[in-house]
Amino acid sequence: MAVANLLLYLVLTMVPAAVCWLVLQGPRALSWLRRRRSPPTPSGPSIQVLAQRLRRVHRTLLDFEPGTPALRRFAARQAYDDLLRQACRALDVEHRLDEVPEGIDKEIERLRVEEALRRAGLRIP
CATH class of the missing domain: 1.20.5 (Single alpha-helices involved in coiled-coils or other helix-helix interfaces)
Known part of the structure; x- marks a missing residue:
């Protein structure tokens, strides 16, 4: 009980x-x-599409002729930075592209991010 x-x-x-x-x-x-x-x-394009776009814009940045307007160069760099941000988000890679001001520091950050993306398996020339 x-x-x-x-x-x-x-x-x-x-x-x-x-x-x-x-x-x-x-x-x-x-x-x-x-x-x-x-x-x-997924909240964006596939990583394959991002890689293809990154390679295309990277080639565009390298192939600018002398005398290309500064606005066109600036717009291409901004597009490249945006694609790098998307790739970093997709592969969970840290970046400081938003924090670093335009100039040599931004170029160094782009190179660092490109290398980090390569180590994560994304091929960018």
């Missing part, structure tokens, strides 16, 4: 607490379960 009373006492004290917990934490637990079930969807 004592065991039955103990079980009844545990049920009567634990069920209300469990119900309150489910009411308060249920929506968060359900959203966590949904996120775990569904595979993450």
